[in-house]
Amino acid sequence: MASRVNMRPTNKNTLLKVVILGDGGVGKSCLMNRFVSNQFDEHSFHTIGVEFLNKDIEIDGETYTLQIWDTAGQERFKTLRTPFYRGSDICMLTYAVDDKHSFRNLQMWKNEFLYYADVKENVQFPFIVVGNKSDVEQNEREVSQIEMETWCTENGISACIETSAKNASNVHDAFAIAVQHWLKLETRADKNDCIYADTVDLTKKQSENRTSCCINTSDE
């Protein structure tokens, strides 16, 4: 943040709102903390409702500011986290590779997101599936990479990756892939949706430098 509070409008980056979803304990907060501050705390607490952090990331020479909303996975926080889905640009669906149940719940998370984010049905939303805790011993692993890829294919999600917040592997990549994926869909959406550009889109998020105003969550 400090870098942005200058007199000069140094930050002309595109702002992207990223929501991290997944069962409690799969390591959402750890992923975010690893990505944002390169820290890892084995004994981190349960997230209360939501947490929020900013992080700049450079993709193809362009800097994007990710506004990352980390959510609480516990069921009792459902009503507290869902209000934050609306206006998201990227949704990161997470599970832990040593927790089959968290993997099975991906479907639920995806549905919850689509419902509360009010994503239009025919719009392809940039989901990325992240299998965290890839550092676990092979014998503790319950979900294979193939399973993940299969599930993603079946659900029309083209971005997926295994990460370890603990040893930092692939964490940055996960976010980078997410942004690239968004870019890809964004470009496509630009081409497709520009005919709607004359309609006022009140759901438009705070990305003032966004080239387009008619993406995913628009209500037209």
Added chain:
Amino acid sequence: MLCFRIQQVDGGFFEKFGNLLREHAETTENRESEEKRKVEQIAECLRSDECASTDTEFVASSGDSDNEAKSLSSDSEDEKDKTDLISAAFNFSLNGNVPRAKPRNNFRGVKKDELRRQTSMYLASMTIDELYAEILYEILHNVGCDVSVEIGQTALISYAQDAFKIPNNKHNQLLSEAEKKEAPEFLINVEVIEAKDLKPKDSNGLSDPFVTLYLASNTSHRYNTSVKYGTLVPTWEEHFALPISDNSIDDTLCIEVWDFDPAESVKEKFGRFFDVKGVKGMRKFVKEIAVAAATGQHENELIGVAKIPLNSIPASGLTMWYSLDKKNKATRQGVIKIRIAFSAEKNRQVAAQEHRHMLRIILLHELELSKVAQFWWCGTFSPQGEALLTQHIAQSGLTPPEVALCQWSVYTSVHQNHQLSFSLFSKLLEKLAKPLRSEEDLKIFWDGAKKLLPSCFSVIRKIRKRDFKDKMTMQQLTEVLNILGNIKMMEMPADVDLFPNNMYPWVTFSEDTKRDILTVVADAVQQGADDWFNHITENNVQQVENDVGRLQYLIQAIQLVKSDLQKALEFYDKLFQQTINFQYAKALYVFYQAKISALAEPDVRNICKSLKKLSFTGFTTNETDSNEPLKEGTTLFELYLALHRFVVLGKGLCQTDSDSFHIRNFYQWFHGGVAQWLDIAVFKALQRIEKAVELDKLVPVDTTVRYSSSAVDTISIFYQVKVFWQQLNWPDVEGCYTFIAKIIDDICRCCVFYAERMAMRVDGMGVQTDEKKFEVTNEWCLAINNIEYVRQSLQPFTDELGMEGVIEKLADLKSAMEAKRCQDTLNTVIANAIDTVKNEIIALLETVVKKMVPAMKRLLIEGAELFNQDSNSIDRLMLYVDSNLSTLHNELNEENFNRVLEIVWDNLDGILKEIIQSNLEKRRPPSFFANLHKTLNLMLGSFKANDLNCEELKKTELKLKVNGLETNDLIHLVHLNLYEEFKNLKESKYGVLSVKAKFENNNNLKVTVMNARNLLAMDSNGYSDSFVRIHLLPEHKFSGIPKPKTQTHYKTLFPLYDENFTVELPTDYKSVEDGLLLFSVKDKDMLGYNNQYIGEAFLHFKDIDSSNTPMDDLPQISLALGRPTDLSTEAIKALESRLGDKQAKEFLRKLKQRMGTS
């Protein structure tokens, strides 16, 4: 007006949520008082509604509702029914002597027990006739002074006949039978209680009193009390029963108090000699001894007599002090307290039984006669009735506790059909509370209690049907509670079933719980509340068949319940607590909270769920009719507030266990609703902002401020959101935290949207088509100020959301660390919001400046082209920039104006770079750039900034300046740069040169080249063959001036030149700016053809001494040698760009040699 139009966008959405909601809260009290009134009205209508049904209900509650009971309530005046009533009350069969009476074998279940008990007694065969005969007999043989005097026998007899409804022939028969009957054996019960003020009769000043009593008609039959020795205030408390005959009414009871004189020998008397007190005592003592000695026997002495005529004693008896008199003595001899009562020798139980029947008959008769209302009769009979009963009590010898028990039994029984005043029972209970009773009496008592209790509980149940402002209501409740309290304190025999199921159809008894007064009170209270609640839910009709209607219905229900609770608190609770230690209001609350939860929760949850669906159906800016979810949301949160207040009430009422109430977590029902509402709020806000911007006339709202209406409107939206949030007062801290995060994020979104809209609004403004330039208008400044104003509201806004408190609570609830994380998140979100909006402002400022750029660029170019010829264009440029900037300066705050300046510098820099580049490419002469430079300086001067704060622009300006120089000047600039560069050299690998120099005689320059040290070895032999040449720069100013050089010193790195030179300068040398001496040290080539450059040093004219100091006295100057290294300076770049300039080309060629690179 404007405001109104904006509100129209969404039907006053935010006002409803913020202010109106708050107003709702503030006016709650008023409204609730109004509700109270409503409640009263409802209660009123309830009372009248159910007045008729009350009776039937009581009948029903008294057991199997047989015909008699129903006929009682049906107001039929039929004689038969009346008889039925009596027989019902009487509880046993009328015999065939009453022709119209139905033979009756079936009695109410409740009373069968009593009947059985009665039959077991000898009275089984007793009939009304017999009782009546007994009554007549009693009337004929009245005792006491009162009855016959005041009322008269005839009146009594006729009253009795009416009460018993005995036909005349029967009456006459029975009367003659009674007359024939022998007069009854009465007893007069006398209790000798105590005496005082007795005259002393003994020599010791005391007496040994005892009492003898007898009837004047029968003096031989005397009764004596014990002797109380040595006292003048004896207490006997002894009972005597003196038989009297019917005609002894004129008799007199004689009470004699005697001093006992025991048979005592003279010797014994002398033994008491020393006990004798006073002269009088001594005289008595002497007399006693004399008498004892003379007669040898004792003689008791009379203290005094009281004569009581029996006709002065009332039938109910009396207790009184009588004075004791003695013949021949005028003074009172003392007073004695006597209790006298009449009684008949009767079997006590029989007498009690008779009395109960009689009491019942007389009571029913009187109730019938007086038509006294339900609950009113409180124990007062007509004089006749009173006389009959008193006579019976007296003639049967019933004791007050026995009478009370009879009354208890009869009144409770009658009460089942005709409610009597509760105060009656309350008083009876006080009388009955203490006396020990036989098993039989206990049975009678509890039987009565059993009959009485249902109506007591009924009063509690139906408390709402009465006017709580009526004194009577409160009084009645007090009595009822007293009754319950008294019964509660009594020990109930184990075999009594006080609460038979059939008498409590409204109680759902569970089999295993023990029933006692308190549990049934609780049941009654709950049942009453339940009835009320059902009444509320049934009669409080939902106005509209939709969700809003449903919500309003719920709100109304809660308010009615709440006002019931308040009423309970205000009027009844204290009474319940004090009398029976029952927390009435709390019990009500516990019940209501569960009911309300069950009623409201499913609806609330459903409606919250459906909010989403409703809110996002085709939301666009054109559509303004999406007010349905809004209305629903408003009502929903009114309900929320109503529940909130209800819960707060509960916390006060049930401090210890309110945490266990289901309703405590009511807010969870609304969870989805709040989230959805916040979402809706964002959309509404955006909609409203759009309208506000559209309607904004872009004039300051008043003369003191620099923002316009849309900023005020936007902030008022935020304000309403805040007020709403404060009103919400969300109890769950985790929820608070996340909702705050959400609100801040949303508000940020609104700010950004506002900024965008504002920018769009002013976008087309200020363009002057005729002059093809953009004019900064006040509107633009207002737009920027508006956004700034909105931005500045963000921090205070977030502060007022109560973040700090939430974080503190989180720290308590969770851990300091988690609280810290939440705090960080909120701070980040806020900082993000503020920053994002700031970027919006900057973006807008950039837009403004960008719009100025073309005009600025055009004017700059014109200025450069025509600087000297046409000063008009410069003026126009200045005017343009000046007016725009002064507008900005006047209208914007300092921060934003400084931002504008920065952006202007930035853009100016861009423009200049572009102009320079393109014109260099065009090989424009230096004058072009010089003009441009002048133009720029003029322009900068007109800016309001004190310092040029932009490094980039400074560089560009330099570039411009350099490019504006003629080649000669440019070359000299290169040298000056080198001078500046070398000046700071401390060490040099090329060597150090020592010189002295001074100006002499106006125009002579004297230079001494002294030596060089550590010269760079240029030759393969490790030495250099060096010499020094002196140049005067700038060269074109000193053309024709010789450039002297020293001798070459071979093969040394430490040449000692020690040569003096005198150069004659032009007289105007002093006018040369920045004149330099250049010492170039070279290595002489063998052939003198290709000298190598070792290094060079500069001496600025200003550093050369011009005083009269002799050369020898001047300090020598050490100059570290350097070589040019940097070809990238603006000056060199400018020279390089002058491709067709031979001088420049030549200079650069030589410069490269000097660099030693060629």
